[in-house]
Amino acid sequence: MPCPRLHPLCAALGLALVASPVLAAPAPEADDAGEKRRTLATIEVVGTVPQPASAEGSAAILDQAVLVSSRTLTVNEALRKVPGVTVRDEEGFGLRPNIGIRGSNPTRSTKVLLLEDGLPAMYAPYGDNASYYHAPVQRYERIEVLKGAGLLRFGPQTITGAINYITPTPPEEAAGHVQLSGGSRGYGALHAAVGGKGFELDLGHKQGDGARDNTALEQTDLFVKFQRQISEHHALTLRGNALREDSQVGYSGITDAEYRNFGREYYPFLDDLFDIERYAFSASHDWTPRPGLSLLTSAYYSQFERDWWRQASTTTDTQCGTAFRDARLSGQRVDPRTCNSTQGRLRNYYTWGVDTRLAWDRSLLGTPGNSELGLRWHEEKQIRYQVNGSSPAARSGVTVEDNLRTAEALAAFATTTFDLGSVKLSPSLRREDIRFTRQDRLPGGLGGRESVAETTWGIGAHWQASEGLVLFASAHEGFAPPRVEDLIAGNGTSTTVDAEKSLNLELGLRTRWQGIDLEAVAFRNDFDNQVVVGSIAGGSTPLAQGETEYAGIEFSAGLNRGALTRRSGEFYADLALTRLFTAEQRSVLRRVDNGQPANGSVAGNRLPYAPDLTTTFRVGYVEGAWDGSLEVQHVGRQWSDFANTMHPAANGDGQFGRIDSYAVWNATLNYEPEGQPWSGFLAVKNLTDREYIVDRTRGILFGNPRQVIAGLRYAW
Numbered sequence: 001m002p003c004p005r006l007h008p009l010c011a012a013l014g015l016a017l018v019a020s021p022v023l024a025a026p027a028p029e030a031d032d033a034g035e036k037r038r039t040l041a042t043i044e045v046v047g048t049v050p051q052p053a054s055a056e057g058s059a060a061i062l063d064q065a066v067l068v069s070s071r072t073l074t075v076n077e078a079l080r081k082v083p084g085v086t087v088r089d090e091e092g093f094g095l096r097p098n099i100g101i102r103g104s105n106p107t108r109s110t111k112v113l114l115l116e117d118g119l120p121a122m123y124a125p126y127g128d129n130a131s132y133y134h135a136p137v138q139r140y141e142r143i144e145v146l147k148g149a150g151l152l153r154f155g156p157q158t159i160t161g162a163i164n165y166i167t168p169t170p171p172e173e174a175a176g177h178v179q180l181s182g183g184s185r186g187y188g189a190l191h192a193a194v195g196g197k198g199f200e201l202d203l204g205h206k207q208g209d210g211a212r213d214n215t216a217l218e219q220t221d222l223f224v225k226f227q228r229q230i231s232e233h234h235a236l237t238l239r240g241n242a243l244r245e246d247s248q249v250g251y252s253g254i255t256d257a258e259y260r261n262f263g264r265e266y267y268p269f270l271d272d273l274f275d276i277e278r279y280a281f282s283a284s285h286d287w288t289p290r291p292g293l294s295l296l297t298s299a300y301y302s303q304f305e306r307d308w309w310r311q312a313s314t315t316t317d318t319q320c321g322t323a324f325r326d327a328r329l330s331g332q333r334v335d336p337r338t339c340n341s342t343q344g345r346l347r348n349y350y351t352w353g354v355d356t357r358l359a360w361d362r363s364l365l366g367t368p369g370n371s372e373l374g375l376r377w378h379e380e381k382q383i384r385y386q387v388n389g390s391s392p393a394a395r396s397g398v399t400v401e402d403n404l405r406t407a408e409a410l411a412a413f414a415t416t417t418f419d420l421g422s423v424k425l426s427p428s429l430r431r432e433d434i435r436f437t438r439q440d441r442l443p444g445g446l447g448g449r450e451s452v453a454e455t456t457w458g459i460g461a462h463w464q465a466s467e468g469l470v471l472f473a474s475a476h477e478g479f480a481p482p483r484v485e486d487l488i489a490g491n492g493t494s495t496t497v498d499a500e501k502s503l504n505l506e507l508g509l510r511t512r513w514q515g516i517d518l519e520a521v522a523f524r525n526d527f528d529n530q531v532v533v534g535s536i537a538g539g540s541t542p543l544a545q546g547e548t549e550y551a552g553i554e555f556s557a558g559l560n561r562g563a564l565t566r567r568s569g570e571f572y573a574d575l576a577l578t579r580l581f582t583a584e585q586r587s588v589l590r591r592v593d594n595g596q597p598a599n600g601s602v603a604g605n606r607l608p609y610a611p612d613l614t615t616t617f618r619v620g621y622v623e624g625a626w627d628g629s630l631e632v633q634h635v636g637r638q639w640s641d642f643a644n645t646m647h648p649a650a651n652g653d654g655q656f657g658r659i660d661s662y663a664v665w666n667a668t669l670n671y672e673p674e675g676q677p678w679s680g681f682l683a684v685k686n687l688t689d690r691e692y693i694v695d696r697t698r699g700i701l702f703g704n705p706r707q708v709i710a711g712l713r714y715a716w
Contacts, residue, residue: 091217185210220245294360386400425461543591552579572619612637641655
């Protein structure tokens with residue numbers, strides 16, 4: 001990991017090391033009653049373990065103990081442990097997550113809200129809510145998932161759910177750790193953290209071969225955090241992040257014939273390149289003028305640059321010519337270096353904003369309860385280029401797209417909880433006012449402006465029926481704005497694409513009985529209008545919209561969840577199960593360009609990429625230094641297109657056909673001797689080396705082959 005390749009990270013590392021000695025102000029300690037110290041200047045979506053904020057709907061927390069014990073390598077592995085969440089693999093490292101909640105299409109995580117410490121983690125949540133990067137999951141203290149009416153405290157995506165990644169609280173005493181791991185498929189990783197006096201620096205690097213041929217992945221992430229109680233009433237948190245990825249990875253899948261002839265790891269393109277840099281900074285100020293009253297204000301900025309050079313975007317791409325495409329469709333081995341063409345899809349995103357939240361310990365009517373008011377100003381700028389090169393490895397050429405897109409948004413919310421003893425009611429309102437612009441900056445290019453405004457409501461109810469039983473329910477209007485490119489056409493005119501709107505209902509219970517934690521939730525999401533894509537991601541297939549419906553149940557159970565702390569010779573187990581009974585096209589989903597049914601859409605058909613059953617079950621035993629576990633992750637069958645095509649054609653493009661169910665087994669063994677600074681682990685992912693298809697969006701993609709990884713950790 002030589003420093004010249006990562007000069008921005010090295011510079012930030014050097015600056016942090018120089019600055020660290022001056023951070024000497026003392027931090028507050030827990031009070032005499034031993035209460036947990038309030039998280040300073042951090043926005044929480046859910047709350048704390050073990051009791052999340054159930055008055056706002058269903059919620060889940062993945063804490064560090066579970067992530068470490070199961071040796072979770074990617075965010076995909078982590079989120080599969082949460083009921084209601086579907087995560088699809090892509091390149092093998094979870095660097096481009098595809099996350100869906102309650103049946104929503106997981107492609108590029110466009111239907112969920114991703115946050116870090118309550119602030120936007122997506123580079124363009126209003127104008128282009130797609131995810132092409134993800135920070136290493138190892139640097140998070142816990143992951144919060146919220147799916148009910150409490151979503152109205154955030155936004156703009158308030159339809160299916162929010163995922164909030166909580167970064168660790170910097171230590172007061174000098175502490176740190178270094179972990180090295182390596183394994184099959186060229187895997188190697190370093191994770192190190194050092195901190196003290198309210199400061200922490202976290203560095204992660206990983207590299208290895210992906211899930212298919214001609215795929216080499218490398219990512220480095222540097223995160224710095226400073227947190228300080230600067231006076232009795234004021235606290236400050238500063239965060240900085242620099243992330244770099246330099247990977248050889250393509251975009252297209254493979255055809256059905258290529259799969260039959262060459263196997264799951266076949267991928268012919270040798271010269272594709274994916275390169276990103278992301279820099280982010282945020283500052284949060286927490287003012288508490290008196291107990292029970294606080295004002296939390298955060299300013300944030302991020303810069304995301306993505307260069308993706310590729311010779312094909314789908315299996316039907318004619319960029320390399322129709323003869324090249326037809327050879328792939330018939331299952332011939334192709335030589336991409338005979339194709340003197342490459343496309344650079346180059347993207348720059350700049351995002352900034354200010355978020356302020358006032359909270360106090362009474363309802364808005366002055367009765368017992370609590371309330372929160374929020375206001376946010378948010379801006380985005382996208383600069384999008386396409387450069388066509390004239391050789392397989394070209395990194396320059398003729399600019400055929402130069403597009404500027406902006407979004408400005410003013411958002412406000414109000415929520416209050418009426419505490420009626422054993423019953424709590426939490427109504428909420430949210431307002432979004434958004435302005436979009438699009439300008440073609442090529443000679444003769446046109447531009448246009450559009451605006452979207454929406455007010456949505458929600459209400460949550462919570463009943464403490466007995467000491468160990470909680471019943472809860474929520475209802476809210478979901479809202480998601482269209483992307484800039486969907487709302488404003490290339491010629492500057494307005495399209496017929498509308499914002500997404502839904503009515504989301506849920507009813508659940510949470511209980512604890514003889515060391516077993518249980519939660520069950522029934523949900524129903526009805527869309528008056530849902531914006532969907534067909535088989536192909538991006539602009540290759542016109543968007544469609546129409547009425548849809550999702551309904552199902554979620555169930556989670558945990559046995560002896562404290563066993564990992566006690567380490568006294570106990571079995572433990574966790575189960576997360578989702579049964580999606582309905583994921584229905586209630587109306588014909590019609591293309592927005594010509595009003596025709598999209599890719600064979602038929603009312604009553606099942607929506608693509610909405611598996612009927614997903615289950616993750618983990619069982620383990622811990623005693624003393626040893627902790628061993630076995631986990632199975634099951635994903636049910638699903639369709640890849642609106643027409644619910646059962647079988648692909650003999651020389652199919654790989655984008656159609658039912659995706660069969662599959663189960664993947666993982667095994668982990670940890671050794672953590674008490675009182676010793678070092679520990680080790682051995683993990684086997686996809687223990688049986690199961691071969692399974694996960695995606696047909698751009699052609700066939702497969703899940704990760706078996707991988708064996710071992711690691712050592714030293715902490716002080």
